[in-house]
Amino acid sequence: MKNDNFLKENNATHMWHPMAHPADSLANSPTIVTAASGVQITDVDGHETIDAVGGLWNVNLGFSCQPIKDAISAQLDVLPYYSTFRGTSNDAVIELSYMLREFFAEDGLTRAFFTSGGSDSVETALRLSRQYHKIRGDHGRTKFLSLQKGYHGTHFGGASVNGNANFRTAYEPLMAGCYHIPAPYTYRNPFNESDPERLAQLCLNALENTIAMQDASTIAAFIMEPVLGAGGVIPPHPSFMPGVRDICDRHGILLIADEVITAFGRTGSWSGSRHFGVKPDIMCTAKAITNAYFPFGAAMLSEKVVDVFESDTSGKAFIGHGYTYSGHPVGAAAAIACLKETERLQVHNNAAARGNELFAGLQELASRHEIIGDVRGGEGLMCALELVADRASKAPIDKAVALQLQQATYEAGVMVRVSGPNVILSPPLILTADDTSAIVAALDSGFSALS
Ligand SMILES: Cc1ncc(COP(=O)(O)O)c(C=O)c1O
Numbered sequence: 001m002k003n004d005n006f007l008k009e010n011n012a013t014h015m016w017h018p019m020a021h022p023a024d025s026l027a028n029s030p031t032i033v034t035a036a037s038g039v040q041i042t043d044v045d046g047h048e049t050i051d052a053v054g055g056l057w058n059v060n061l062g063f064s065c066q067p068i069k070d071a072i073s074a075q076l077d078v079l080p081y082y083s084t085f086r087g088t089s090n091d092a093v094i095e096l097s098y099m100l101r102e103f104f105a106e107d108g109l110t111r112a113f114f115t116s117g118g119s120d121s122v123e124t125a126l127r128l129s130r131q132y133h134k135i136r137g138d139h140g141r142t143k144f145l146s147l148q149k150g151y152h153g154t155h156f157g158g159a160s161v162n163g164n165a166n167f168r169t170a171y172e173p174l175m176a177g178c179y180h181i182p183a184p185y186t187y188r189n190p191f192n193e194s195d196p197e198r199l200a201q202l203c204l205n206a207l208e209n210t211i212a213m214q215d216a217s218t219i220a221a222f223i224m225e226p227v228l229g230a231g232g233v234i235p236p237h238p239s240f241m242p243g244v245r246d247i248c249d250r251h252g253i254l255l256i257a258d259e260v261i262t263a264f265g266r267t268g269s270w271s272g273s274r275h276f277g278v279k280p281d282i283m284c285t286a287k288a289i290t291n292a293y294f295p296f297g298a299a300m301l302s303e304k305v306v307d308v309f310e311s312d313t314s315g316k317a318f319i320g321h322g323y324t325y326s327g328h329p330v331g332a333a334a335a336i337a338c339l340k341e342t343e344r345l346q347v348h349n350n351a352a353a354r355g356n357e358l359f360a361g362l363q364e365l366a367s368r369h370e371i372i373g374d375v376r377g378g379e380g381l382m383c384a385l386e387l388v389a390d391r392a393s394k395a396p397i398d399k400a401v402a403l404q405l406q407q408a409t410y411e412a413g414v415m416v417r418v419s420g421p422n423v424i425l426s427p428p429l430i431l432t433a434d435d436t437s438a439i440v441a442a443l444d445s446g447f448s449a450l451s
Helices: 004-010 022-027 066-078 091-103 118-135 156-161 196-214 240-251 303-310 329-345 347-366 399-411 433-450
Strands: 033-037 040-043 048-051 109-115 143-147 178-181 219-224 254-258 282-285 297-302 372-376 383-390 417-419 422-425
Touching: 048 433, 066 329, 091 109, 091 329, 109 118, 109 303, 118 156, 118 219, 118 254, 118 282, 118 297, 118 303, 143 156, 143 196, 156 178, 178 196, 196 219, 196 240, 219 240, 240 254, 297 303, 329 347, 347 372, 347 383, 347 433, 383 399, 399 417, 399 422, 399 433
Parallel strands: 143 178, 143 219, 219 254, 254 282
Antiparallel strands: 033 040, 040 048, 109 297, 282 297, 372 383, 383 422, 417 422
């Protein structure tokens, strides 16, 4: 390993970082993380902090999950790779598909299509939903609907249904036939409605309206995160997702739940769909499926979709889609071990308990720090603080101030993520009550350092 000076001198000079301006990375060196253990990370200067980002919403079991590390290493020794394209398979992926079917039985999901990550899972779901309608002879159903503020990764399909200009404008024109409806975001919405239940109904009305305008017979699927995550953690009223399910059913539109961050316990339930009592037609998973230790994902399919594909005799159900690393045996071995640990530790229960504590702690901070305009959470271990320059007008904060807060909080012992005006918290699900208090205390110091 190169020494620390080498790392600092060469940081960001030979690579471009995702979701960053290259000039900014050169001017403001990224934090170089060199070690991690439990819920803590250590940087190149030896500074230890709690990782309240949880890697990137994915290190649910922390950085020291030995059974996953062992499974990866053992699989590398026995079978480091073999493809699952037509005609071949591997033992690890067969075992994993069996386990996932059991894990997602309550969600009505019975088949897995394996991918290399979240964007791939979204792409798979979008493609298979168009194909589903074509197999049934419903050739006109090609459009997609989604939520403003939604994040669905960065492939062209996912970017086209993304609901944030940051991920769209530079890459336009995107895929034709994608339409967005307002998000159930009580703090800011076009209806000026702050009551969550009434807002949910207004958004559902907007969905009905868009369907009428586009004509239901042209729409393949609606894709949504059960709780909007990267767009700023926006938990909907509990009536929202069931309302979407009902509308999709009435119009023959498939419902894709993008659970790349919510599957495997983050909301306090095993899936975000289950959290809201909804069975999706397709569910996108990735991230925590291997606790981040191997790039991997799965699009999970419901019986309704499966029946159409598996009973086809015309040849139209041939799946001309897949990745070299679909069903990678090392990823599958990691996921098997991860799923066992996830269930053994029942991390969804801890996510719910710690999530409530964190949400309450953040609300208390808001009572003392004027800069906090909105506190969002209450659905497991995913929370956000939206910072404002002025509470009355809700004028957005200067980006530099949010970055200053991040730095001060880091110095006080906690890594948080800043995205635009939002401070996003998505810590590992194995967090303790003490860790939760430490996160709130470090943010408190961070806010105090601003004034
Ligand atoms: C809901 C959602 N979908 C898709 C993605 C894309 O996943 P990946 O970055 O693994 O491609 C993300 C990533 O954060 C996500 O949060």
